[in-house]
Amino acid sequence: MSSLKRAKGARTQSLFTKGALLTAALVLAPLGAFAQATAAPAKPAQSTSSATPAAKGERWLHVRVICNDAKGETVRVNVPLELAEKVLPAVNHDRLHDGKVKIDSAHVEDVDLRVLMDAIRTARDGEYVTVQGNENDVRVAKESNHLIIHVVDKGKGGSKNSQVEIKVPMKVIDALLSAGKDELDLVAALHALGAQGDTELVSVKDRENTVKVWLDSKNVSD
Amino acid sequence: MMLVAKAALGMGGALVLAGAYTFHEGVIRVDVDEYCAGGSHIHMWVPAAVVPMTLHLVPKHHLREAAERAREFLPLTHALIKELKKFPDADFVEVTDDDQHVQIRTHAGKLQIDVEEPDQNVHLLVPLSTLDDVTSQLELSAPGA
Incomplete structure (x- = not known):
């Protein structure tokens, strides 16, 4: 009975550990993507010569x-x-x-x-x-x-x-x-x-x- | 294993917070390429949030001196940046000829200055909010402020 409890506890602990690591990875992933996105404009944007209508009322x-x-x-x-x-x-x-x-x-x-x-x-x-x-x-x-x-x-x-x-x-x-x-x-x-x-x-x-x-x-x- | 998981979570959380704080204002990008013998190639990528923080570490007398020198232009700069923020994506100045191209524009809330010449290229990208922060700090450091 006690060995069953120990095995169950170990499985819960392992599950929690994996969950925590996965959460950390998931949380960090967008940060990396964000950093890349922020770095993206490094290449100078080309001139936008197409006419763009300005916001309403802008002159x-x-x-x-x-x-x-x-x-x-x-x-x-x-x-x-x-x-x-x-x-x-x-x-x-x-x-x-x-x-x-x-x-x-x-x-x-x-x-x-x-x-x-x-x-x-x-x-x-x-x-x-x-x-x-x-x-x-x-x-x-x-x-x-x-x-x-x-x-x-x-x-x-x-x-x-x-x-x-x-x-x-x-x-x-x-x-x-x-x-x-x-x-x-x-x-x-x-x-x-x-x-x-x-x-x-x-x-x-x-x-x-x-x-x-x-x-x-x-x-x-x- | 439990300890490792807790440490990973803690570190992850701290990194997220630090990353979010560092990148929430974007990055300052400076690229200088000189195409000549011994020409320099500078490529700098600095989180914009670092600039106002660094200004807090600059000795007061240096900031006061800088503010004194820039005093004449500070109200103009402040007004200009405040207004530029209302136009986050716009081309303001463009000069082109057969071998040169200069452009001043705002792109995604950042001031972008590009100079392309046969012997050198300079590209500068600075978030307007960072420029606003620097101007505000200089205004606060001005004598009599």
């Missing part, structure tokens, strides 16, 4: 510069407007403080930008400036609440040297000028920009570079 400002030289350098910068809005006030350098940049009144040559922009805002859509010369064509217009500036540098030969197109929503300009005198409120402008739909803001094409600045809801440039 991204994209800048793309393509050099037309032999090396074909391309620069792509994608900035979430929300990030820029939050980070910009933290930059205090030179003329930039609290998200506002000081403008040197000497550089605007006594032109009251605020009054000028107010005049444009209240005016009807139309062309304000049209200059057609041998070297340059300049067009400044207001169309569907956007200020449009179009400059074509024809160069001396008359062939198209460079072309600049700027299209800025009036609300963004208003926000930009909403700070005190001699100041541009960049954060307010970014905030106003965020409320706009997908739009191309700046396009510059010349012999050396192609620059494009635009706004959309994708978190990668095309």
